[in-house]
Amino acid sequence: MxxxxxxxxxxxxxxxxxxxxxxxxxxxxxxxxxxxxxxxxxxETATPAPAPVRTEKPAEAKPRRERKPKPAASTWKLEDFAVEPQEGxxxxxxxxxxxxxxxxxxxxxxxxxxxxxxxxxxxxxxxxxxxxxxxxxxxxxxxxxxxxxxxxxxxxxxxxxxxxxxxxxxxxxxxxxxxxxxxxxxxxxxxxxxxxxxxxxxxxxxxxxxxxxxxxxxxxxxxxxxxxxxxxxxxxxxxxxxxxxxxxxxxxxxxxxxxxxxxxxxxxxxxxxxxxxxxxxxxxxxxxxxxxxxxxxxxxxxIEPENVASETVEQHVYAVAGSDKYKLLYNLVTENKWERVMVFANRKDEVRRIEERLVRDGVNAAQLSGDVPQHKRIKTLENFREGRITVLVATDVAGRGIHIDGISHVINFTLPEDPDDYVHRIGRTGRAGTSGVSISFAGEDDSYQLPAIEELLGRKISCEMPPTELLKPVPRKHH
Structure with missing residues (x-):
């Protein structure tokens, strides 16, 4: 390549x-x-040519101002930073x-x-x-x-x-x-x-x-x-x-x-x-x-990630029919009273549908995808960080680079098509030395992604059947 x-x-x-x-x-x-x-x-910019007239009037000329010098770091010497050469x-x-x-x-x-x-x-x-x-x-x-x-x-x-x-x-x-x-x-x-x-x-x-x-x-x-x-x-x-x-x-x-x-x-x-x-x-x-x-x-x-999948993340895969995935998600979140969960799906329409169903069923959820405007996205992340939102449903691109401490669980509603995205997803939890849990739902449509993920991780992830009580119907809400 x-x-x-x-x-x-x-x-x-x-x-x-x-x-x-x-x-x-x-x-x-x-x-x-x-x-x-x-x-x-x-x-090239060190010795600029004589300045041409600007095509726009600059903001008011700012006063000449000397920057106050930073405190001198006189006591520190490079010898204080001794690092032995190490092979590789x-x-x-x-x-x-x-x-x-x-x-x-x-x-x-x-x-x-x-x-x-x-x-x-x-x-x-x-x-x-x-x-x-x-x-x-x-x-x-x-x-x-x-x-x-x-x-x-x-x-x-x-x-x-x-x-x-x-x-x-x-x-x-x-x-x-x-x-x-x-x-x-x-x-x-x-x-x-x-x-x-x-x-x-x-x-x-x-x-x-x-x-x-x-x-x-x-x-x-x-x-x-x-x-x-x-x-x-x-x-x-x-x-x-x-x-x-x-x-x-x-x-x-x-x-x-x-x-x-x-x-x-x-x-x-x-x-x-x-x-x-x-x-x-x-x-x-x-x-x-x-x-x-x-x-x-x-x-x-x-650069390939050095530690694919953090040691601090406990990983589970539930074998579950596509039609049961939502029930499993709802019951996992509500039965365990989880407070800060990220749910990943592959497509924007899936993200929207999952979020709408969770909200309708009384779960404090919000979505993050490329369709969400920037100002709304910032507010959503702040609400999630401060605990006002329990479940954040996201696509891979929208979810990448989110550094929020205290995400206890990551749920892969659908397994990603790119194994690297699996590593990104589970990396949202187990940060800063804390432990975290990732749970992936492997259905008839996406379980074929597992071998490539296992190859990237360098180990097998055993498939489990979800406990029966986690597949009970979602209670109907009276509106």
């Missing part, structure tokens, strides 16, 4: 996207400088990372790179574009953040810039993911003097605008819709983006965000003048076509 992909990307196609605008006012802050890399990163493992020491960044990595307790970090950084720290296939939980966020931070430290910021001109842009499909990435970015930039900002829908626009006006934006993490709002109002300018990251590209496709992402990318420098990293859990034809349009001769990295 890799050969085919590399062949596909053999020709570096030049796509000239319009970039109307370049730098302007405001003195940049001093950022810690890292040692020079063995091979330079892209530096890559250390962060094996890359030329700045002491400030290594200090933050040390604080986070990461001695060795995960497989995707080790592979991706080998390319991106040399300035190459990359596309990576990796699941949630493989460490891909830290991989692209370390690359961004190193680029921003090694390339001096332009002498003049607006407050709303980020040097690195990360686009992610959901508010939850943006918040998580920004949290990781804040931890990794702790000693560098770089500023991280977030633009997400469902949160106070004016508050986000005030943050943007108060200081330079080095790394911006955003959902597509809210970023376009800022961009179209002339508050955010993307002409100085040196590194562009598209996270969970397959989800952005499924959620219908690609037209917005295209609009955003047109505002950034041409792909020959920026570094582009694209991550996706699956490499569909559509994802690869987008990668071809937006990257230049990318390195292709594919």
């Amino acid at each position: 890799l050969k085919a992909l590399k062949k596909m990307f053999g020709k570096s196609e030049v796509e000239q996207l319009a970039t109307e605008t370049a730098a302007a006012v405001t003195q940049p802050p001093a950022a810690a400088q890292a040692p020079a890399p063995s091979a330079p990163l892209k530096t 493992k890559t250390r962060f020491h094996d890359f030329k990372l700045s002491p400030e960044l290594m200090h933050a990595i040390h604080d986070l307790g990461f001695p060795y790179c995960t497989p995707i970090q080790g592979q991706v950084l080998g390319y991106t720290l040399r300035g190459k574009d990359a596309i990576g296939r990796a699941q949630t939980g493989t460490g891909k966020t830290a991989a692209f953040l370390i690359s961004i931070i190193t680029q921003l430290q090694q390339t001096p910021p332009p002498k003049e810039r607006y407050m709303g001109e980020p040097r690195a842009l990360i686009i992610a499909p959901t508010r939850e993911l943006v918040v998580q990435i920004a949290k990781d970015a804040a931890a990794l930039t702790k000693y560098t003097g770089l500023n991280v900002m977030t633009f997400v829908g469902g949160m106070d626009f004016d508050k986000q605008l005030k943050a943007l006006e108060a200081r330079h934006c080095d790394i911006l993490v955003a959902t597509p819709g809210r970023l376009l709002d800022f961009n179209q109002r002339g508050e955010a300018h993307l002409d100085m983006v040196e590194v562009l990251v598209l996270d969970e590209a397959d989800r952005m496709l499924d959620m219908g965000f690609i037209p917005q992402v295209r609009q955003i990318i047109r505002q950034t420098p041409p792909k020959s003048e920026r570094q582009t990293l694209l991550f996706s859990a699956t490499f569909t034809e559509d994802v690869m076509n987008l990668a071809k349009q937006w990257t230049t001769d990318p390195a292709i990295v594919e």
Whole structure:
């Protein structure tokens, strides 16, 4: 597969996207400088040409403002972060990372790179574009953040810039993911003097605008819709983006965000003048076509999940007729008084039907699929997180990347067609060292998926017959 992909990307196609605008006012802050890399990163934006007149009037000129220096981390030395070389493992020491960044990595307790970090950084720290296939939980966020931070430290910021001109842009499909990435970015930039900002829908626009006006934006993490709002109002300018990251590209496709992402990318420098990293859990034809349009001769990295199926998840498979699946689901949830359950089905119409039946039968349920609008999806997740919703019914794409502690049970109403999705699903429970339970319903229509799942897991899962009391009819509700 890799050969085919590399062949596909053999020709570096030049796509000239319009970039109307370049730098302007405001003195940049001093950022810690890292040692020079063995091979330079892209530096096209380091010495910008004389600034042309902007085609739109920028937001009011922001006052020149020096960033207050971060507290000096004078007592910490790289020697304090001793990591023995280990066969088959890559250390962060094996890359030329700045002491400030290594200090933050040390604080986070990461001695060795995960497989995707080790592979991706080998390319991106040399300035190459990359596309990576990796699941949630493989460490891909830290991989692209370390690359961004190193680029921003090694390339001096332009002498003049607006407050709303980020040097690195990360686009992610959901508010939850943006918040998580920004949290990781804040931890990794702790000693560098770089500023991280977030633009997400469902949160106070004016508050986000005030943050943007108060200081330079080095790394911006955003959902597509809210970023376009800022961009179209002339508050955010993307002409100085040196590194562009598209996270969970397959989800952005499924959620219908690609037209917005295209609009955003047109505002950034041409792909020959920026570094582009694209991550996706699956490499569909559509994802690869987008990668071809937006990257230049990318390195292709594919990582299989290291621990397929967490040790902390107890797995069961019930052999059950399709006509009995709903009864089994209803009785499992109500008889056991479960409080936070995720139910997965393969299609949007199945998800809708299951949720409607649960609600009709008095269960506090909600649905999550590509059809659910973003603002409603955020509210649903908050209600589920806070315990106001007991059962969340979701498709694979909508359910991926949901990090909610305390999900006690995952139920596969239908077995997934892709074994990787089974691993994603059961990974929603048993998080952060707690134990969890997954129960899969294997009916006449989907039990043939089991062998492929067992092959991926490297073990058999025994099929059980559900206890008779769990197949009793659902009581009729009087309306």
